[in-house]
Amino acid sequence: METRIKLGISACLFGEQVRYDGGHSLDRFLTDTLGKYVEYIPVCPEVECGLGVPRESMRLVGDPGAPRLMTTRTGRDYTERMLKWARKRVADLEHRNLCGFIFKSNSPSSGMKRVKIYNEKGVSAKKGVGIFARAFIEHFPLLPVEDDEGLHDPSLRENFIQRIFFFKRWRALLAQKKSRGSLVDFHTKNKLLILSHSLKHHQTMGKLVTRAKDIPLRDLYEKYQNHLMGALRLRTTIKKNVYVLQHMISFFKKKLSSDEKQEFLEIIDQYHRGYVPLLVPVTLMNHYVRKYDQPYLKEQYYLDPHPMELQLRNHA
Numbered sequence: 001m002e003t004r005i006k007l008g009i010s011a012c013l014f015g016e017q018v019r020y021d022g023g024h025s026l027d028r029f030l031t032d033t034l035g036k037y038v039e040y041i042p043v044c045p046e047v048e049c050g051l052g053v054p055r056e057s058m059r060l061v062g063d064p065g066a067p068r069l070m071t072t073r074t075g076r077d078y079t080e081r082m083l084k085w086a087r088k089r090v091a092d093l094e095h096r097n098l099c100g101f102i103f104k105s106n107s108p109s110s111g112m113k114r115v116k117i118y119n120e121k122g123v124s125a126k127k128g129v130g131i132f133a134r135a136f137i138e139h140f141p142l143l144p145v146e147d148d149e150g151l152h153d154p155s156l157r158e159n160f161i162q163r164i165f166f167f168k169r170w171r172a173l174l175a176q177k178k179s180r181g182s183l184v185d186f187h188t189k190n191k192l193l194i195l196s197h198s199l200k201h202h203q204t205m206g207k208l209v210t211r212a213k214d215i216p217l218r219d220l221y222e223k224y225q226n227h228l229m230g231a232l233r234l235r236t237t238i239k240k241n242v243y244v245l246q247h248m249i250s251f252f253k254k255k256l257s258s259d260e261k262q263e264f265l266e267i268i269d270q271y272h273r274g275y276v277p278l279l280v281p282v283t284l285m286n287h288y289v290r291k292y293d294q295p296y297l298k299e300q301y302y303l304d305p306h307p308m309e310l311q312l313r314n315h316a
């Protein structure tokens with residue numbers, strides 16, 4: 001279990017019967033597929049702050065910047081109770097080495113975006129953030145977060161999973177004794193993955209690593225982490241991936257035959273046009289890397305960022 005990625009999860013998505021009506025919102029992809037690589041830490045804010053099951057349903061009311069958590073029928077206000085519990089819970093979670101959190105969408109406690117919030121006339125707008133989700137995100141601004149709805153979108157799912165695997169590698173580096181050599185090694189292996197998120201961050205981080213010996217170690221790690229997390233927050237796009245794939249050809253110099261090069265360029269073009277998924281050019285590139293034993297590319301996480309079974313990079 002130690003090598004698994006630790007993720008917080010809304011307990012109802014994990015299958016716990018904690019919803020207001022005694023049900024759950026089990027998500028089989030999260031438990032059965034992603035669950036093979038993840039150790040979940042389930043959190044149900046409403047149950048853990050002392051509300052029972054079943055209980056009256058709740059909603060957010062008032063100012064989107066500081067909403068109240070009220071029961072729907074009787075209008076009881078649980079805001080203070082939830083806020084007090086949430087502050088303590090996020091502080092406890094600091095010791096769990098989380099690499100991210102998967103929230104239940106549309107919940108006044110756990111929803112991380114576009115939660116319905118009601119005004120005094122009873123009219124709703126999807127502008128709210130659940131009380132616990134907000135406390136969590138404010139406490140852990142660098143951690144990858146997503147909700148179950150977002151994870152049904154192939155691009156958001158891919159981005160989130162790529163980030164948690166990335167985060168796990170970063171945490172593993174932080175667990176070792178700090179050294180410039182380890183940081184440079186980490187950067188070297190993750191370079192193309194960073195480039196697929198942001199050319200700007202890739203350049204800035206490259207310059208930072210080049211000056212590594214002139215920067216105090218602690219500052220170096222801190223600055224690197226800030227740039228890294230900034231890069232990961234930016235989503236990869238087809239255009240960015242095309243840039244990375246084209247960049248990779250340059251590592252073969254004259255080793256690729258003109259037919260192989262032409263084949264690869266054609267596949268990149270098909271990916272660019274949306275005819276084939278990213279998995280196709282990446283698989284072909286992996287084949288060339290093995291065939292010609294290209295030392296730099298074979299170390300790149302870009303070519304193997306997460307287990308195949310998760311079926312990411314598989315959508316055109």
Ligand code: SF4
Pocket residue numbers: 010011012013018019020043044045046047104107109110
């Ligand atoms: S959405 Fe959050 S508060 Fe509601 S049942 Fe699920 S975990 Fe509990």
